[in-house]
Amino acid sequence: MNTKQAWGLGLASLASFMMAxxxxxxxxxxxxxRQDLAASVESLEWTVNAYNLALAVLLLTGAVLGDRFGRRRIFIxxxxVFTVASVACAMSDTIGALIVSRAVQGAGAAxxxxxxxxxxxxxxxxxxxGKAMGLYLGITGLATFSGPLIGGLIADGLAWQWIFWLNLPVGVIAIVLTARRVDESVGPNATVDFGGVVLVTLGAFGVVWGLVRGNMAGWSSAExxxxxxxGAALLVAFVFWERRTTAPMLPMRFFRLRAFATATSANFLVFASLYGTLFFLAQYFQTVLGDGPLQxxxxxxxWTATLMVFAPIAGRLADKVGERRFMVGGLALQTIGAGWIxxxxxxxxxxxxPALIIGGAGLTMAMPAAQKAAVGAVQPQEIGxxxxxxxMLRIFGGVFGVAISVAVFANAGGYASAEEFSQGFTSAMYxxxxxxxxxxxxxxGVPDKAKTLEDVNAR
Structure with missing residues (x-):
């Protein structure tokens, strides 16, 4: 690895670590x-989903803009955008301002x-x-492992605003070093699917808004x-648009491949289960068990440590025994773990x-196997x-998982007491x-390894 490669890998990994x-x-x-900004459960939900929703709908657009206008330029x-939005998050004195700033953060991350x-x-x-990607994914995985702990440490020792203030010096350093150490490059002069971006953004927002507001406004209310x-109509329109446009952001032909269709759908639910659990688990420890953020x-x-242990093992073994076994087995373990809780x-x-470890192990077994199955179903030139x-669909899974689990929680419980929170938490975990x-x-329904390869060769 030469100096230019080392700098590029280091800066790409640092940026990925920040976003994850x-x-x-x-x-x-x-x-x-919630206590500092007098936020409702619906508002708390948007602090998570505003970031992920913006990231999901703009992810593919960010890649196309980089290919067209210069990867280094768009990366910087x-x-x-991410750094400035982080400062805005830190300076937010209302929950509304924080939500808007989180959405802008997600756009920068995209x-x-x-x-x-x-x-x-x-x-x-x-x-x-392959080796470079392994290092990159290992550093990104470290963010998943350490994210909740870092958040708790900062909130306990300083204030929650510092989880965003820390992005300022890191972001500035990353910008300066990228401008000096990374060469500019461009890709194919691809077309930005603006129609697809608008339809999927408004459609997803409409569905999530309805799920968020259901308990408060009434599920039969006009709103x-x-x-x-x-929202549902716009998502259907998005599907028709993607089938007809010349440069779709989400090619519908992929869903004619059984391995891709089943793996992406199952993985959507993997992340729905993951983010739904993550949204409530730390709050449960603090509200019911009386822990501080650090504890x-x-x-x-x-739970998060299972990512570092099981994901690499599952990725290697899936090559030998097939992806389906790891996806089915992993989701079965998460079903047992979440049901136990x-x-x-x-x-x-x-x-x-024990339930946390079982569920975490299951999720991290299923994730790499699902990606292998989906990507392995397409032609080499279509892998990107x-x-x-x-x-994109993985992140959408997290958005909808949080939205639905919060709707279930709000229908059964609330924040008035530990007992009320516990009732809502139980329903959300179900x-x-x-x-x-x-x-x-x-x-x-995912084909086994041999059959997937046969399907690819047959085409």
Whole structure:
């Protein structure tokens, strides 16, 4: 690895670490933010979903803009947007201002994340690319592992605003070094699918808005019904648009491949279950068990640590035994783990610990296997586009998982007391269990390894 490659890999990994960290670091600070800004559960939900929704709908657009206008230029622009939005998050004195700033953060991340992968691909020849990607994904995984702990440590020792202030010096350093150490490159002069971006953004927003407002405004109210129906109609229009446009952001032909269709659908539910669990778990530790943010982050570590242990093992073994077994087995373990937590809802952490480890292991077994199955179903020249579509649907899974689990929580409980929160938490965990179980049933339809390869060769 030469100096230019080392700098490029280091800066791409640093940027990816920042973006991944900010999608998770707020989980252990939600209770503190709720108390400080007098936020409702619906508002807390938007602090998570505003970031992820903006990231999901603009992810593929960010990659196309980089190819057209220069990858380094758009990468730096994304870092700048993300950094400025982080400062705005830190300075927010109302929950509304925080939500808007989080959405802008997500837009910046959408310009950075896909181009961090593209920069690595441009810097490293194929024979070195696998090792470089492994280092990149390892650093990104570290953000997942440490995000809740870092959030708890900062909220406990300083204030929740510092989880965003820390992005300022890191972002400025990353911008300066990228401008000096990374060469400019461009890709194919691709067309931006603006119609697709508008339709999927408005459609997803409408459905999520309806789910968020259902309990407060009433599920039969004009506001909620209009939001759900209009959102669903726009998502259907998005599908028709993508089938007819010449440069679709989400090629519908991929869904004619059984491996891609089943793997992406199951993985959508993997992330729905993951984010639904993550949204409430740290709050449960603080509201019901009486923990502080730091202690809640520490209690989450056995769950997040499974990513570092099981994901690499599952990725390697899936090559040998096929992806379906790991997807079905992983989602079965998450079903058991989440169902265990819902059934027990104990004030004794040690009673929950085995369920956390079982569920975490299951999720991290299913994720790499799902990606392998989806990407392995397409032609080599389509891998980049399939990976982007897979990532976009994965993030959407997290958005809808949080939206639905919060709706279930708000219908059954609330924040008035530990007992009321516990009731809502139990219902939300049953919803999370249902996501995993349905995902497991869908994963049964994933072709085994040999059959997937035969399908690819047949085309």
């Amino acid at each position: 960290l900010d999608s998770l670091v707020v989980t252990t600070t939600l209770t503190t933010i 622009a994304g870092l700048a 310009m950075v994340l896909p181009l961090s992968l593209t920069l690595i691909s441009a810097l490293f020849p194929p024979r070195q690319r 909620v019904l209009a939001a759900l129906l209009l 809640a982050g520490l209690r989450l570590m056995p 819902a059934a027990v809802t104990s004030t004794d952490y040690l009673e929950l610990l 586009q399939a990976s982007g579509a897979f990532m 919803a999370v269990t249902a996501f995993a179980f349905i995902g497991m049933l869908i994963a049964l």
